Amino acid sequence: MKFLFSPDFSKINTNTVLEALGQAFFSLSLGMGVMATYGSYIRKSESLGQTAISVSLADTLIAILAGLAIFPAVFAFGLEPGQGPGLVFITLPGIFNQMAGGYYFAILFFFLLVIAALTSSISLLEVVVAYFVEELKIKRNKATWLAAGIMSLLGVVCAVNPFVFDLFDKTSSNILLPLGGLLIVIFVGWFLGKKVVREELEADGKVAFYFRIFIPVIRVLAPIAIAIVFLHGLGLLKF
Secondary structure (H helix, E strand, O other), X not given: OHHHHOOOHHHOOHHHHHHHHHHHHHHXXXXXXXXXXXXXXXXXXXXXXXXXXXXXXXXXXXXXXXXXXXXXXXXXXXXOOOOOHHHHHHHHXXXXXHOOOHHHHHHHHHHHHHHHHHHHHHHHHHHHHHHHHHOOOOOHHHHHHHHHHHHHHHHHHHHHOHHHHHHHHXXXXXXXXXXXXXXXXXXXXXXOOHHHHHHHHOOOOOOOOOHHHHHHHHXXXXXXXXXXXXXXXXXXXXX
């Protein structure tokens, strides 16, 4: 609990914040095609503002619960906390080896991890499939197999080569996602038009009371903030 909720602020600097923002892009899928694709499936009766807040809060809550479940076990067995693949594939198996019934807990944990990865893969697969079907006019079954095959091959390469995995991870989290987010806010803020934006925000029949703040944020503040994260991810901006 102390490790999670008593941070050492002396170790927090601008680079730490920018890395955290890059992680937020990845965790919330901001800048991904999945946001645009799934957003097109949302009913008009759904509130975009409330949905955005709900997703953000749920993502943060799950992250906190995961930390409360994992890190106490890590320290209880005298291990050092890690991050990313190191925590999942090195630290946690070490814990399972030391605990009673750890073999069965390990099977259950990695089974649930596979389910989590599979559900995420399905959501990301839909983006490519939707493009193949709507733009290239490929039948959905064929598009699904084609996209799944390409993604599986890339996934195998990442799984067997740590360098490729780290490259894909850093490139997507710190470069591609901020770039996608930057292009999206520029398009929504400057090219989509205030009228269209307002109609989408108020499609559920409720007045978007935050609209006056939303426009300057999406036009000025958000592009500047995302551009800083993007340049930091490229290594062009350091503090």
